Amino acid sequence: MSIALFILRRVGRGLLTILFAVTVTFLLLRLLPGDPALAVASPNMTDEARAALLTQYGLDQPLFVQYFLYLGELLRGNLGRSFTQSIPVIDVLMQRLPWTILLTVTSLVLTVVIGIPLGVLAASHKNRFLDRLVQVFGVTGQSLFVPSVGIVLLFVFGLNLRWFPIGGAYDDAVYGMEWYGSVLSHLVLPVISLTLIQLGSYVLTMRATLIEALGEDYITLAKAKGVPPRTVLWKHAVRNAMLPAITLIGLQLGFVVGGAVLTETVFAYPGIGRGIYEAVTQLDFAVLQGAFLLLAVTVVVANMLTDIAYGLLDPRVRTS
């Protein structure tokens, strides 16, 4: 498959996923029991204001027409207005998106940086003590409840040891380098919790694919040629086992975003997740809807970009 066709296919797939997310959201808002007007109009409005809003959003039209009106509004970046802050939802979310991206990207990088060596360690000591230890760690990691992890970290490192701040994302009264320092110290605990919950399945996958790679014929050949064991492991086996490990990052993105919502809630971190929690408390459906759509688009685009980047680097991806 040519590179252009490959990229075109991935972009098309991404667009299809976004359309799917939008359609699901639309159907949920219209077909679930409950007042569809709730999605755009606050329950506290006067009847006239409400009727005007319903006409503006075309909620008096047939479902089919409504769907295209909805798509049209979204294409223009209109996600409705927040009931509680009476500013456009997109503005509320865009203020928060950078914090969520900072949190998730940092923890993704950390997961890869810690996960690959741990997986290699386990696979190269297969069925011995170190391997068992890593497996116990991996299985436990898969079973963690994000808020529990966050609370333990807050209790130990925030409250008792006082190494890191209890919540928020930065200190108010500092400027310049000091401000960046405060951002960093506020980031540590949320990133650790978000990393811990995804590291488990990452390490286990890395271990499994590497064990498989180590059983291949070309490994036996390399060993027979007298290539040093360390080179066989890192240059021959790890490189080939990286492919599923990298794809896993993309597959897990949706899950990680869910984890970020809970992490941000525990740490009062001002990202989209904390925004979702506040919108739930205030029953601000416009923000909830917008937050899901924005997160879905972010995840799909990030997934698409990593896919394309990987396809460019590794020709095997393009043929499958």
Next chain:
Amino acid sequence: MTAPIFDTELKPVLVDPAADDGRRASQQTWHAFRRQPLGMASLTILALLVLITVIAPLLAPYPASYGTDVLQPPSAEHWFGTDSLGRDVYAEVIWGTQQSVIVALAASAIAIVFGTLVAVVGAYVPKLDAVIGVVVDLTLSLPVLPLMILVAALVGPSTTTIILVVAAFSWPEVTRLVRSQALAVVKLPYVDAARLMTRRPTWILGRHVIPAVTPVIVVSVVVTASRAVLSAAGLAFLGLGDPTTWSWGRILYEAQQSGAMVSAWWLTLYPSLAILALVLSATLFAIAYNDARNPRSNER
């Protein structure tokens, strides 16, 4: 909130489970399973949690009345301490176990039945399968928790809502697992032979395909149930739990609301341990079951 499941996938069964030695295979699995200490330990914990669910009223009175002993640490009188309204945390955790186990079982039952049906029918009817594959892939690549939150907030929090919402977004994972197995099974010669014997696809599906994918279903039940606990607890932690029933997530949510989440460690420790115990033993059970079924892993 569903993490992709990677360790629990099974190799296709090449023997027709409808053949005579079907029962012997399940007995062999049980023999191998009994020899795994971790598997038996996890099975015991799961059984214990189900027992607590059944006999919850005998273990603790329903934690409804407010007390005067507010935010007391664990003592002989209140084993797990008291919360900010003076209620007994031990009773909350016991009754929370009931709610969590019921939600997990109900949500995973719905997801399993629906997910398996979709997978099996898809494997048998190739035209539908393409559509099903796309829908499953698309759903799995979306951030599911924010979607669950939107639905739960729209419909209004109740135990039924939570069960349905969790089930509605868990079946694609089940379908993905079962489908890969079912696709391998329908190509096997004994299914072709069955096609010569009957023209009723329901008979072939019920007699040959579904029994062949049963091991995957067993693993899916356990894994989906444990994921359902995490999702339900996550929703409750965000304030979308049933406000009239106790759940592990609600204890954590109320701890956060009262501002005592970090300082009163006993409020969060016990429900957290309960969640970890259930999810961890479910995961270990699935791994031990897979090992027991796979004769190759018995040799080492």
